Amino acid sequence: MLDTGDKRILLEVKDHVATLTLMRPEKLNALDMDMVLALERAAALIEAERDVRVAILTGTGDKSFCAGGDIEAWALHSALDFGRAWIRYGHRAFDALARLRQPLIAVLNGHVLGGGLELAAVADLRIAEEHIKVGAPETGLGIIPGWSGTQRVARRFGAQLTRRMALFGEIFSASEALALGIVDEVAAKGQGMASAQEYVDLVVARGPVALELTKALINAAEGEETERPLEAIAGALAASTEDLKEGVAAFRAKRKPKFRNE
Numbered sequence: 001m002l003d004t005g006d007k008r009i010l011l012e013v014k015d016h017v018a019t020l021t022l023m024r025p026e027k028l029n030a031l032d033m034d035m036v037l038a039l040e041r042a043a044a045l046i047e048a049e050r051d052v053r054v055a056i057l058t059g060t061g062d063k064s065f066c067a068g069g070d071i072e073a074w075a076l077h078s079a080l081d082f083g084r085a086w087i088r089y090g091h092r093a094f095d096a097l098a099r100l101r102q103p104l105i106a107v108l109n110g111h112v113l114g115g116g117l118e119l120a121a122v123a124d125l126r127i128a129e130e131h132i133k134v135g136a137p138e139t140g141l142g143i144i145p146g147w148s149g150t151q152r153v154a155r156r157f158g159a160q161l162t163r164r165m166a167l168f169g170e171i172f173s174a175s176e177a178l179a180l181g182i183v184d185e186v187a188a189k190g191q192g193m194a195s196a197q198e199y200v201d202l203v204v205a206r207g208p209v210a211l212e213l214t215k216a217l218i219n220a221a222e223g224e225e226t227e228r229p230l231e232a233i234a235g236a237l238a239a240s241t242e243d244l245k246e247g248v249a250a251f252r253a254k255r256k257p258k259f260r261n262e
Contacts, residue, residue, distance in 0.1 A: 002045045006038035011045060016053040016204055018046045018102070021060060028064035031115060032073035033085070036093050043096035053211075054203040055100060056196050057123060058107040062189065065108045065132070068115025071141070090115070090147040098122035098152065099225055101212045103203050107192040108174075108183065114138050117165070118147040121156050124215065125199060128174040128183040129192045135171035136162070155222055157182050 002011040010021040020042050022029040031039075046055050059065040069086070077086050097104065098121075106123035112134045120126055120134075128134070136153070138145045145153070145166055154162040161180055164170045177183045187195040203211065216229035238244060243259045250257035 002042075002049075004038040004042045004045065006034050008035055009038035009042055011042045013049055013052060016051055017200055018049060018052045018055040020046070020055060020057045022058070022066055023060050025059075025061035025063070027070060028067035029059040029061070029110070029116075030064075030067040030070040030073075031090075031119075032070045033089065036089050040089070040093040040096050043093070043100060046100060046102065052102055053208055054200050055102050055104045056107060056193070056200070057097070057104060057119070058109055058193065062110050062129070062131070064110035064116065065106075065112050066116030066119050067111070067113055068118070068138075069147070087146045094118060094122050094147050094152070095225075099219060099228075101215065103211060103215060105196050105199055107196050108132055108134075109190075109192050113171075114145065114149075115147050118145060118149045118153060121148070121153045125185075126183040127185045127187055127192050127195045127199075128177055129187050129189050130174050131189050132174050132177075133171050134165075134174075134177045134182055135169070136165040137169060137171075139166060140169055152224070155224070 002013060004011050008023045010019075010023050012019045012021075020039075022031075022035070024030065024035070046052055069090070097119075103125070104123045106120045106126045108120060108126060108128040109132075110129075111132050112120050112128070114135075114137055117134060117136050136145050136149055138149065144150070149166060150162065153166075157180070161182070165172075172180065172182065174183065174186045178186050185195060213233060216232065220226045220229045242262045243257075246259060247257045
């Protein structure tokens with residue numbers, strides 16, 4: 001068990017798998033600010049675990065994967081602090097999860113609404129249990145989808161589908177979400193984690209470095225991020241050269257390097 005700083009954000013690591021679980025079923029796993037900050041810390045912890053090859057994100061109970069932002073929490077913010085804190089820190093946490101070097105599987109064991117949809121969108125693969133509903137009801141409350149619900153959600157599921165959910169309030173069943181490409185698989189109620197294990201086995205059997213690089217390139221192609229993947233891949237290539245070894249040796253010996261372009 002790794003300490004995320006909030007007991008409602010549980011992070012377990014076992015057999016190359018990090019499992020991140022929202023533990024607030026009495027509030028339908030809605031997120032308050034402390035939980036948002038703990039999600040960002042959890043992402044950093046997963047990144048730091050060299051043996052972790054794949055991550056799973058899920059919620060406690062079968063009513064809600066995540067009901068989004070806790071209304072009682074965000075309603076307390078002033079207009080300025082809403083943008084400075086609630087939106088900003090939510091983006092930081094969700095970006096960190098979306099940009100994990102490891103593939104991330106979301107097991108949607110309950111309804112996926114509002115910020116819950118935005119959280120599900122950070123995953124590389126989504127498994128929905130058959131009883132869930134998916135939607136973006138924020139505008140019905142007079143607020144916008146603020147944790148990349150108009151950005152990442154649109155990139156990953158398409159702008160028109162995002163319009164249907166965010167502008168017109170359409171709510172989709174698990175089977176409809178599968179047909180529309182919001183989720184990748186539908187499992188029986190209570191079987192989402194078992195289905196996720198099948199994908200875990202597929203990931204663990206593949207080359208971890210190749211997977212990491214491929215995910216970074218896909219993220220860059222999608223517009224998730226560009227600068228870091230490019231510099232990380234180029235930096236790793238440069239670090240593997242004989243020229244780097246010569247450069248470091250010359251620095252230590254206080255002489256001019258003799259590069260060989262290899």
